[in-house]
Amino acid sequence: MSSTIVRPRKPGAALRPTKVGSVQRPHYGTHIFLIIMAVVWLIPLGWAMFTALRPKADTDKYGYFSFGGSFNFENFVAAWNQGGFSKLLFNSAIIVVPTVILTLFFASMMAFAVSRFTWKLNITLLIMFTAGNLLPPQVLAAPLFEMFKHFELPYSVSGSGSLLNTYFAVIAVNTAFQVGFCTFVLSNYMKALPADMTEAAFVDGAGIWRQYWSIIMPLTRPALAALGTLEVIFIYNDFFWPLLFIQSGDMLPLTTGLNNLKGQFLSNYNLLAAGAIITVIPTLIIYLALQRQFVAGLTLGASKG
């Protein structure tokens, strides 16, 4: 407070970040710049929405850059039915739900073991886990593809006679990739939990599993919620692994299925735009509902503490 008084009033002082309690000067220049940037930022999505809301006949008649004709949701209905979106979304759910649950489960076990106990190799393993998450997925594409292709299964189990074209392949590889990152974040989080909590449980004779499941896991809930939100988005957005492993079009998840939809709708931009907007909606819902969790997941550990 006293610092506000002593602050020298000079030209340029308005630009200085004024934090607590001080009288704010209007930042006109900043606002104008930010408004321009925000408008520019919204143009691509806005244009897709604008195109999606107009019937093809009207855009053909008046041109895409015009306001003539009607606006309605018919393209969304048509894209939903012609693109088979219910199937694609269902397939995405089949991949996303088990992957996120398995990832958090395995990562929290591993993080618990490396952060709450001191043993040989624990840092080595943590480094290995973190490094694995940073590799470009394309490095692993050939061996994983061949491993799954040559892993023979009876045709009653898998239509392809191998692990190719199964959800198992996509879920397993996605889980392996994400476990590295989640272990790293969760181990940092668990390390910061006070040691006396589990220490007391030890004295009471609680086993390792109870310490993990009944003491540490409930305390880790904020981190798990943030990571869970982040991972749902990551896996839903994953394009590469289903592209590599899933061959039948009716098994593809939404993000990878867009590749086919793009070809199918290429002659009808209004449908393509509607399809794109439909694909945005699940992420938009999560974004609006859980924005704080998502941002917390992204910056977890990047801020102090």
Place this chain on the structure above:
Amino acid sequence: MADTTLGAIAPARGVKSPGRLRRRYSMLTRRDKMVLAVMVAIPTLIQLIFIWIPTVLSILLSFVRWNGLAFSDIRPAGTANYEFVFKDYPPFIPALQHNILWLLFLAVIATPIGLLLAILLDQNIRGSRIYQSIFFAPVMLSLVLIGVIWQLFYSQNNGLLNFLLGTSGTPRAVDWFGDPNINIWAALIAATWRHAGYVMILYLAGLKGVDPALREAASLDGANAVQTFFRIVFPVMRPINIVIVVITIIESLRAFDIVYIINGGRNGLELISALVIQNLVGEGQVIGIGSALAVILLVVSLVPIVIYLSRTFKKEV
């Protein structure tokens, strides 16, 4: 896989582990040791089977000739695959150049935009949260979807951009994603749309962590806003700066989805990651060539990964 791309964001700092308070493994009962061993073994096996063994196999496969059918068809090839890639494979040099361009563009254009937005939004201005939501929204989208959305914007005859330029419907209308001289820049702008928002959110978190007393002290000493930022705030954010450098490098090596959805990574949009896949799928699988390209990608990626890991875990080993 942006995501994934998004992996390395949390530097292990600030948290000083209470080492002496942590349980020593030797103090556990036998049953507890068994439980702990299982808890470590399952995730570790998953990592080995699906990440590290394939990485080693990728290196081995780069030294053989194979069409991917029977194992008995595998023939040793020495370094022939690498010689082919470096000497006789026309898309390789363009791909390498595009990867470097990708890195430079993200580093010189996208990252500073994100930093600038973060600095402006950190000033407690009115509507800061709304601006943040707008700039951050593309980070939620997959790069595939971004490719489709920008396709609508860039389209030669129906896209907004050519309408705004007044060239739509004329022979001068540019095919932004189709013209091999231009499409890499068009794709980079679309990628920037996402990357800048990501950088912004990380820097916003970083700026909140900067002690306000430092700025007060600087302003009392008569430093202006620009001086305060470059001499005090930016250096203090060093850990975040390193994370962002690493993310930018890794993102540019991983770039794949957006070029693949545009045209499969051909015709002006060659990237090493896309060449790997072109050699693995489709007609005439050449596993050896694809693997040689994958190993080149691996070796380059190891540089930022090792730098990042050695910085992050320095204190703990």
